Amino acid sequence: MTDAKDERRPAGELEAAVMAALWAAGVPLTAGQVQTELGSGLARTTVTTILTRLHEKGVVDRERQGRGYAYFPIQDAQGLTARRMHTELDRDIDRETVLARFVAQLSPDDEQLLRRLLEGDG
Amino acid sequence: MTAVLLLPLILPFLAPPLARRTLDRLAPATALWVLTASVLALAGACVAALGALVLTGLLKVPALAALGELVHPLRTPSDHLVLPAAAAATGVLTLSTWTLARSALRQTRAFRTARAQADHRPAAGDLCVVDSPHPDAYALPGRPHRIVVTTAMLRSLGPAEREALFAHERAHNQAGHHYFLAAAELAAHCHPALRTARATIRLAAERAADETAATTLGDRRLIATAIARAALAGQASPSTRPDIAPAATTGPVPQRVAALLAPPRRPRAARRAAFLLVVCAGLSVTAGTAGVVDVHYEVEIAQGENGP
Numbered sequence: 001m002t003d004a005k006d007e008r009r010p011a012g013e014l015e016a017a018v019m020a021a022l023w024a025a026g027v028p029l030t031a032g033q034v035q036t037e038l039g040s041g042l043a044r045t046t047v048t049t050i051l052t053r054l055h056e057k058g059v060v061d062r063e064r065q066g067r068g069y070a071y072f073p074i075q076d077a078q079g080l081t082a083r084r085m086h087t088e089l090d091r092d093i094d095r096e097t098v099l100a101r102f103v104a105q106l107s108p109d110d111e112q113l114l115r116r117l118l119e120g121d122g
Numbered sequence: 123m124t125a126v127l128l129l130p131l132i133l134p135f136l137a138p139p140l141a142r143r144t145l146d147r148l149a150p151a152t153a154l155w156v157l158t159a160s161v162l163a164l165a166g167a168c169v170a171a172l173g174a175l176v177l178t179g180l181l182k183v184p185a186l187a188a189l190g191e192l193v194h195p196l197r198t199p200s201d202h203l204v205l206p207a208a209a210a211a212t213g214v215l216t217l218s219t220w221t222l223a224r225s226a227l228r229q230t231r232a233f234r235t236a237r238a239q240a241d242h243r244p245a246a247g248d249l250c251v252v253d254s255p256h257p258d259a260y261a262l263p264g265r266p267h268r269i270v271v272t273t274a275m276l277r278s279l280g281p282a283e284r285e286a287l288f289a290h291e292r293a294h295n296q297a298g299h300h301y302f303l304a305a306a307e308l309a310a311h312c313h314p315a316l317r318t319a320r321a322t323i324r325l326a327a328e329r330a331a332d333e334t335a336a337t338t339l340g341d342r343r344l345i346a347t348a349i350a351r352a353a354l355a356g357q358a359s360p361s362t363r364p365d366i367a368p369a370a371t372t373g374p375v376p377q378r379v380a381a382l383l384a385p386p387r388r389p390r391a392a393r394r395a396a397f398l399l400v401v402c403a404g405l406s407v408t409a410g411t412a413g414v415v416d417v418h419y420e421v422e423i424a425q426g427e428n429g430p
Contacts, residue, residue, distance in 0.1 A: 013247055
């Protein structure tokens with residue numbers, strides 16, 4: 001049920017709508033999931049095009065999910081680094097060892113910072 | 123002479139009720155124009171009248187009269203009337219200038235902060251998302267226009283309601299409502315009665331954006347539920363937006379929702395309130411101009427330029 005009205009909207013508005021859906025979801029979404037979430041008359045290919053464009057702009061990042069990609073918004077430089085660290089951790093099967101090695105290589109300053117962050121959370 | 127200068131000081135007190143009725147009768151976008159123009163005229167006339175009173179008072183002081191090259195004493199009604207009036211006018215003008223300068227400084231700072239924040243974040247189209255637990259949304263003027271929305275606000279709305287919110291904020295940006303809000307802010311510092319009119323202008327801007335969004339999306343009920351939900355979500359959460367940046371939930375939200383859900387009214391012939399408001403502003407400007415011209419004339423006579 002492709003609605004011609006939605007297809008003809010300015011590209012900026014469509015990008016904003018897709019971006020809002022990604023932020024509202026809070027978890028990575030595939031193009032199909034974004035289409036369902038928006039519930040509007042956008043064709044799936046249109047959604048994929050918009051997501052690819054947003055990815056090229058560096059506004060969203062993506063990770064492999066099944067045969068395609070799942071997209072998530074990039075918050076800022078710091079948020080992106082944290083996300084990348086997570087992706088690297090997830091890639092390795094032996095997560096525990098990786099994490100142990102990672103912590104072992106931390107500088108004293110970083111160790112101090114981590115401790116403060118953990119205490120702040122608790 | 124002094125009597126005609128008092129008129130621009132009194133007339134603004136008629137503005138608040140007339141402004142409210144104008145907004146009730148006219149289409150919001152038209153009402154916004156009429157209200158802003160009238161309020162600016164009233165404010166301008168008020169400042170001109172105060173300035174003329176201050177000048178008259180100053181020229182009564184012998185030292186300043188000599189400095190102004192007055193050869194005859196300035197002809198005015200009784201000094202007992204003019205001097206207190208001039209003193210009061212000086213006080214009011216100083217106070218107004220002070221509060222205006224303070225407000226302008228605060229607004230500029232808030233706007234710069236918001237703008238810098240928006241420019242630093244990645245934007246999709248015109249949307250700038252701020253990761254924050256406080257639901258908030260506003261239209262940020264400047265180049266390029268931005269809609270700033272927090273993640274908490276996005277999560278408390280459904281997809282259709284998010285579109286409604288965006289349409290509302292885009293309407294603010296496209297119509298340049300921040301200019302109207304800045305003008306209302308300026309006028310509010312010129313006369314106490316215009317503070318109430320400022321609230322009406324804010325409401326008019328919100329109603330105009332609501333109506334534009336309703337036309338864009340073709341669904342009045344959707345806009346009504348979206349702003350109601352956004353208002354409930356955003357209630358009691360602190361906002362960092364500058365005052366001239368219109369937010370989605372400014373003004374009496376229940377009144378806006380009711381207006382959207384009411385059947386569209388035929389434009390009525392009874393536009394007396396709008397007409398009266400414009401007459402009021404015109405009268406004020408005329409009286410202010412007449413007063414200032416008169417003071418100028420009297421000063422010239424006192425300077426001995428043309429004989430009495």
